[in-house]
Amino acid sequence: MVEGQNVMGRLERLTGMLRRRGVILPAFEIHGGAKGLYDFGPVGGRLRAKVQDVWRDHWLSQGDVVEISCPTVTPFAVLEASGHVAEFSDFMTVCQACNEASRADTMLEAHHPNPDALSMSELQALLDEASPPCPACGATEWSSIAAENLMFDTVIGAGSSGRAAFLRPETAQGMFTTYPAIYRHFRERLPFGAMQLGRGYRNEISPRQGMIRLREFNMAELEYFIDPEAEASHDFTPWRSTSVHLVPAEGDPFQSTIPDALDNGVILHPTVAWYMARTHDLLHALGIDLDKLRFRQHARDEMAHYALDCWDVELHGSYGWVECVGIAHRGCYDLEAHERATGQRMRAWRNYAEPKIVEIDGWTTDGAKAGPAFRALAGQVKAKVESLPADAAFPASLILENGEEAVVEPEHVRRVQRTESVAGEWFIPHVVEPAFGIDRIIWHIIDHAYQEAGDGDDLYVRMHLHHDVAPIDAAVLPLFEKDGMGEIASDLHLRLCASRGVLAVYDASGSIGRRYARADEIGVPCCLTVDHTTLEDGTVTWRERDTGEQTRLSIDEAIHRLSTRA
Template identity: 40%
Template sequence: MHMSEIMEMLIRRGFLWQSFEIYGGMAGFIDYAPLGNNLRRKIENIWRKYFVINERAAEIDTPTIGIEEVFIASGHATSFTDVAIECENCGRVYRADHYVKEKLGIEVDETVEAVKEVMEVYDLKCECGGRFKDPAPMNLMFSTTIGPGKGKKGYLRPETAQGMFVDFKRLANFFREKLPFGVAQIGRAYRNEISPRQGVIRLREFNQAELEFFVHPGEKKHPHFSLYAKDVVKLVDKFDSQHEITLEEAVEKGIIANQILAYFIGKTRRFLLEIGIKDEKLRFRQHKDVERAHYATDCWDAEVLTSYGWIEVVGIADRTNYDLKRHSKFSGEDLSVFVPYEEPVKVKRRKIVPILSKLGPEFRQKAKKVAEALEALNVEADLDEVEVEVDGEKVKVTKEFFEIQEVEEEVTGEKVIPHVIEPSFGLDRITYSVLEHAFDKDVVDGEERRVLRLKRWVSPIEVAVLPLLSREPFESKGMEIVQMLREEGIFTDYDDSGSIGRRYRRFDEIGTPFCVTVDHQTFEDETVTIRDRDTTAQVRVKLGELPSILKELLRSEKDITEFGEVFRQV
């Protein structure tokens, strides 16, 4: 099976098209054609079932353009870079680590220094034979201007995640300040990838489904871990050691940093299997220390084997509280939640008691804020002077303005900035991998056929209604059945052109799991045949029972022969 053979089929049959095709196309952009679009939507809905409905989580939708402040705080404005190399002769620009891997077969750290060294040692040249300029970092965000004239600087979001961090205060309130909770977002993300030469794998505009799961920093556990604890997963750790191990053991041995990461690895695996990724072509690879994003402590990628090699389709990262802390610092908002203790505890502390009669005349309108800042301080020893911050300004307060007293207080809880575990899914890579893994060929009736063995519940067209002969009354009966199935919410197509064998092949090629045929007997006893794409077996069923039988077949992997008299078994 070759990549170009699959791509040819996907384009011809209406799954994926090159964007701007009539103008020559543009690398890094694809159109979802009717079938591909339906497939991706179905995958999204299954994702929702796993990561929103089945968690204490909610889905939101925030703008795809972000104001500059957001990306300064998140670090993307300075750190979201790849190292680029530009040819002095032909002007082509490459992503350095990819070019080095392709030409020299070695991995290079994504730093300017490391790339420079490799270029010198191996005397790396451009494909045109030209010399490269010095490597330089290139920011991957698309920038834009919001509003007329000079306007305000903005960026197209490189991930959906920031929208969820920026809304954290409202979200915490929505979840009644009770941890853990998750926030999900499905939407477009944009990265000005340097040299997107891998077709549908590296896009400049792509679709992400991200879950930010906020937890107490001291409780990196998930209440439903037992659901996946015994699942055996293939892991490649940061030292390149391979393990085939239960998730429970991987946590016990410290291969996976915490239980909640393991939980999401398990859940991600089950989701990917449900949509049709093959288990034997799926592994989880831990990021090496040098590879991890600027915000993460531990990170695992779900990688899928395709004709492009192993590709990352999901990143599952422990982002700690990096993002919330940064947004808190840059916005001045308190992004902590108050976590109550099971029992209040008594603590002794030395407290500053401000002397208000003296503070007033000295600090005037700021006096109240100075007093509050003084009260909030914890002091270890007697002090002659303390410093507090009021409205961003540092203020020195000498001891004539306060007393230090030891008090016993009842503390009912603490403020914490939650940590976040983030499973981040690339829907385009996933959709493409599902198509590749489903692509198959076999021999039916002595002829080679191409068949897309998609899981029934993701197939873009679920049922095809085919009149045996393209004339009346077969056609009207066929259209009547189409209408009946569509009203039941089944994605149904109708085809009356060409021989019945050719029509079956057409629907096999696009992965339609069932074909319903109107034949002579239909008019005698109100029955039709259903044909199964994978086994090509056919059964005869009563027309009145057709919708319920198809619905049951479409949500299960049941054998068609359970549902009716076998009409033809190949």
């Protein structure tokens, strides 16, 4: 209990600081705010950009991944094909007695093996027939069912010519809809990946817990396309001695290296294991505390029906364990769905080791004769004839799909005999998808980095951000703004800001200790102090955030150090 209060108190102080210092703040606050929407402020905006940069560089370093960017406004048909229109809809009904809204499919689970799969009218019929009691008050008077969609809908174009559309609920569909271009870019050779950083939208019923559940959020997804029959060749050497926390779908949590868990069959697919390992490294590089990271495998009934294996990365913070990354083997589900909806080829070509020699020996129709003879049925007759064995004899009587009989004479058919060499085949690639909730990751970077020292009301706050993600790289502090120290410091400040990738702040107000504290609070990794010695020999004090340690070095050295590590 006491610990719970401490966690709450810390959380309140942390969110207060984030607001006060312009890291993360409720959006549109002057108009009363809006649930589930947050601003990254002058400090947070930079933090987000740096996290995204680290994320981008990490995956591009693999060499077989490209970055794309797709619109957030997405036509209805795209999300219908992907299954989101159905998947993101809940069929709600309202109890007439107590006004409690319930999901119709959930209540009818006792009356149907899989009510989730029913259409709205089927559900309505079943609800009328079964009339289950209201879970809140026990009444059985239900309103008619209404579809609640968790996607934001909009219209492309004006008036009656407008097309229905949604704001995308995930960025992934962009990688699938551009698959043909990506396949071409990689010169038609698997495996390869495409990724995208961007915004996603979900009209959450009840956003809670600050940054954890948002209506508009930053996400980053990578789709890695593989040949399901090719043997994956991932080098796990770097992870052979790195133990991680694993929570398998069955059995107890345990610690293991990722390659061992793969060998033991806990992780089902080597490419999933590969992305788990790479994700582990990425989160470490972002400054996530590895003791507060675990991989949790989805139970079979928790996985999307098409997923073959799925592991979440959960991070522990002020809100407990929170899913921040999903690494899913999605099979061929998405590409197949778009192929089915559009008729476009969403495939890759695979050569056989040896070309296959195919003996074709069978029958087909002679169009010139069979066409006039069977007219509208000619197509069906052709299909039927081509399915006959080589030893079929004519005339033959065939029963067609619609039950009609067709008598095929010898003159209607032709024998087909040839040898074909088939070099390979088209197949739909499988996809392994690591999907990152950037806002949730940023939250945990902050949560893990935020440290309070001291006790009582006199807490000293330090954010131990990794310098790769620290919003501000350095603070330039003139000990006093006199004797020329102020001028030297402003000049240093400008030179730092002019260096690519370096952002420095200038702070001359308050005592030096107060300024160190201000910098520590938002995680500035180092402070450069211009003092009297600077006037004599041109050196400044470099003060490390985490240790408070001070060293003297020349202004040029300081600039060089910051611009090379940024």
